[in-house]
Amino acid sequence: xxxxxxxxxxxxxxxxxxxxxxxxxxxxxxxxxxxxxxxxxxxxxxxxxxxxxxxxxxxxxxxxxxxxxxxxxxxxxxxxxxxxxxxxxxxxxxxxxxxxxxxxxxxxxxxxxxxxxxxxxxxxxxxxxxxxxxxxxxxxxxxxxxxxxxxxxxxxxxxxxxxxxxxxxxxxxxxxxxxxxxxxxxxxxxxxxxxxxxxxxxxxxxxxxxxxxxxxxxxxxxxxxxxxxxxxxxxxxxxxxxxxxxxxxxxxxxxxxxxxxxxxxxxxxxxxxxxxxxxxxxxxxxxxx
Amino acid sequence: xxxxxxxxxxxxxxxxxxxxxxxxxxxxxxxxxxxxxxxxxxxxxxxxxxxxxxxxxxxxxxxxxxxxxxxxxxxxxxxxxxxxxxxxxxxxxxxxxxxxxxxxxxxxxxxxxxxxxxxxxxxxxxxxxxxxxxxxxxxxxxxxxxxxxxxxxxxxxxxxxxxxxxxxxxxxxxxxxxxxxxxxxxxxxxxxxxxxxxxxxxxxxxxxxxxxxxxxxxxxxxxxxxxxxx
Numbered sequence: 001x002x003x004x005x006x007x008x009x010x011x012x013x014x015x016x017x018x019x020x021x022x023x024x025x026x027x028x029x030x031x032x033x034x035x036x037x038x039x040x041x042x043x044x045x046x047x048x049x050x051x052x053x054x055x056x057x058x059x060x061x062x063x064x065x066x067x068x069x070x071x072x073x074x075x076x077x078x079x080x081x082x083x084x085x086x087x088x089x090x091x092x093x094x095x096x097x098x099x100x101x102x103x104x105x106x107x108x109x110x111x112x113x114x115x116x117x118x119x120x121x122x123x124x125x126x127x128x129x130x131x132x133x134x135x136x137x138x139x140x141x142x143x144x145x146x147x148x149x150x151x152x153x154x155x156x157x158x159x160x161x162x163x164x165x166x167x168x169x170x171x172x173x174x175x176x177x178x179x180x181x182x183x184x185x186x187x188x189x190x191x192x193x194x195x196x197x198x199x200x201x202x203x204x205x206x207x208x209x210x211x212x213x214x215x216x217x218x219x220x221x222x223x224x225x226x227x228x229x230x231x232x233x234x235x236x237x238x239x240x241x242x243x244x245x246x247x248x249x250x251x252x253x254x255x256x257x258x259x260x261x262x263x264x265x266x267x268x269x270x271x272x273x274x275x276x277x278x279x280x281x282x283x284x285x286x287x288x289x
Numbered sequence: 290x291x292x293x294x295x296x297x298x299x300x301x302x303x304x305x306x307x308x309x310x311x312x313x314x315x316x317x318x319x320x321x322x323x324x325x326x327x328x329x330x331x332x333x334x335x336x337x338x339x340x341x342x343x344x345x346x347x348x349x350x351x352x353x354x355x356x357x358x359x360x361x362x363x364x365x366x367x368x369x370x371x372x373x374x375x376x377x378x379x380x381x382x383x384x385x386x387x388x389x390x391x392x393x394x395x396x397x398x399x400x401x402x403x404x405x406x407x408x409x410x411x412x413x414x415x416x417x418x419x420x421x422x423x424x425x426x427x428x429x430x431x432x433x434x435x436x437x438x439x440x441x442x443x444x445x446x447x448x449x450x451x452x453x454x455x456x457x458x459x460x461x462x463x464x465x466x467x468x469x470x471x472x473x474x475x476x477x478x479x480x481x482x483x484x485x486x487x488x489x490x491x492x493x494x495x496x497x498x499x500x501x502x503x504x505x506x507x508x509x510x511x512x513x514x515x516x517x518x519x
Contacts, residue, residue: 169384173377183337184389184436273328276519 006259007138013255014248015144015213018151019045021247022206023228024235025155026199028243029162032175034194036086036097037237042225043108044200046218048074050112050209053123053216063126065097067208074204075197082196087189105221112218120215154205155244158198162240171195175238184246230273246284290315290440290471291336298328298335298495305331307495309344311442318462318472320482323492324518329475330372332492333442336473337369338362349440355406365440366393368433372444372475373424378418382409385417385428393412396437397468405464406431423454430461440471447478468494480515490514 002028018270019105023041030038052066061069079103089096104200125143132141173182174188207220214220230245235246250269276284291313298306300398306328313319334340336347337361347354349365350471363369368389377385386402386409403410406427412420422427426446435440446462447455455478465472476482482489483506491499493516501509 129491166387169380169388173388176377176379177375179339179359180369180371181388182359183339183363183369183371185360185392186390200340 004138009255009259010252011138011140011144011148011255013252013258014148016252017251017279018148018155018249019206019210019224019247020124020228020231020251021155021244022151022167022202023224024231024243024247025158025240026202027228027232028235028238028240029158029171029195029202030199032238033087033171033192034082034090034093034097034242036089036101038196038199039098039102039225040081040105040108041101041200041203041219041228042223043105044074044078044203044221045210045224046112046221047077047108048204049123049211049216050116050207050218051204052208052211053121056123057121063124063208063212067205071201071204074207076201076203079193079197082193086196087192089236105225109218109221116218118217118219120217123211123216125212143212147213150209151206154202158202159240159244227269230269231235232283233273234269234276234283236283239283239285239287242283242285290317290350291473292346292348293332293336294346296332296335296343296347298331298340299342300331300340301342305336305495306343309335309492309495309497311490311497311500312470313473315439316469317464317472317487318466318474320474320476320486320489321492321497322476322479322482322489322513322517324516325477325509327492328495329492330444331495333369333444333473333475336362336442337367338378341404363438364392366438366504368392368436368441370429370433370441370443370446374422374429376417376420376425376428377415380417381413381419382415382417382428383413386432386435389432391436393437393439395439397431397434399435402431402435405461423450423457426450426454426458427461430458436466438470441465441473443474445474445475445477447469447476447481459484477514477517 023045027038027041030036032063048070051070055061055066055069086097086100089100129143129146132139162171168189170181170186174191178188210220231247231250234250235242249285250272253272254265254268257268293309293311296306296309297304309328309332321332323329323461324513330339332414335343338354338357343355345355349362350368352365354362377388380388407429408424409431430446446458459481462472472489474482474486489501490497491501491513501513
């Protein structure tokens with residue numbers, strides 16, 4: 001096989017891995033603080049892409065404004081859902097949170113299928129990111145390089161904010177003992193709402209990044225969600241760094257398998273998941289509880 | 290500083306506080322003594338707003354707090370040191386120390402805290418989970434001294450600690466008094482409590498059944514021992 005094909009698939013793997021990383025990072029933050037397995041994460045990814053597309057289609061707002069506005073809109077929608085619905089199941093078994101968010105996912109996806117069908121809408125590359133560079137061993141499309149760089153910046157920026165800043169210390173402390181953090185004078189219910197908003201905004205941002213590469217399709221969230229759950233299981237639920245590293249690594253692995261044994265590419269992540277579950281059930285970066 | 294009147298408290302369906310009345314004046318150290326399960330810890334949790342099923346009146350520095358959430362109570366200038374110490378395992382010593390936000394000016398500086406608790410300085414980068422019981426207790430107290438809280442709720446600070454550490458905590462309480470902070474202390478170790486407190490309340494079955502001033506302690510020692518069942 002040619003080196004070009006290899007590097008091309010590697011790049012695509014990195015891109016998919018970036019999306020997996022952003023979505024599972026959002027899941028990890030939400031699970032850590034809310035103990036909710038957010039099955040609607042895929043819907044927020046789809047919403048990010050769709051909002052960017054709608055902003056352009058109906059208001060003529062371009063990529064760069066959407067890059068800020070769409071994740072913000074996703075965060076606001078998420079925070080409203082957290083305040084009105086998700087908050088009600090915190091004191092119940094984890095399963096209720098999963099079922100509630102799965103229901104939300106179906107409703108959001110169903111609405112968009114109803115309005116826009118399942119054929120997919122094209123979304124253009126921003127002008128300055130069209131074209132690409134010939135690196136000698138491969139052709140590197142500028143937009144794809146941007147996706148990898150942008151998601152790495154956002155993933156590690158999020159990691160830094162959680163591990164190294166004061167707000168992050170509140171988040172980590174509130175994950176451990178929310179009552180005591182409140183007794184120190186910190187408004188934890190507000191912190192929870194913001195964390196949920198931030199967690200889904202990461203999915204929305206991934207959606208905007210994905211829009212020009214894949215078509216904007218109401219079903220895009222469901223397709224990625226199953227894989228993202230497998231990523232989260234492999235990385236270990238709730239682990240921030242685990243979500244990032246595992247997301248990228250499994251994306252690359254999936255890319256490689258497309259080169260060497262395409263038939264396996266759809267299942268390689270799940271095969272890894274089964275092996276990890278047998279050897280280290282808490283996940284590669286997770287702690288046994 | 291604190292006035293509690295007719296406080297009732299509930300854990301789920303069980304009624305645990307049955308009309309608690311007590312008051313703490315500014316600058317006092319007041320202890321609640323009593324047997325296990327008398328409702329001492331629950332009283333502190335009710336003041337802090339952690340126990341949410343409560344009724345009656347709790348006034349903190351003149352503000353009625355019976356309906357306030359914990360973060361609002363804390364913002365009035367209340368520092369809470371829970372019985373289980375509440376050191377965050379995923380944060381290191383410095384992060385634990387710096388976690389509670391400043392509530393009012395006049396808190397201890399980091400240097401003053403390290404002078405009072407030299408062990409904490411040596412362990413600044415250790416994870417909270419790696420500390421001994423004594424170090425955890427020191428950190429739990431140090432953490433609220435930094436915030437400028439004027440009123441401290443201390444829940445059994447000497448529980449399960451070696452005598453030498455208990456002495457050290459006694460010295461910390463003397464420093465707290467010198468700084469004119471107000472303390473409501475829950476304590477099983479009556480000898481420790483007698484040394485640092487201005488007054489004592491005796492609690493039994495969710496009620497205050499006796500109040501003893503500092504000067505009366507010697508005369509009432511026998512009765513106290515009877516209350517505490519020692």
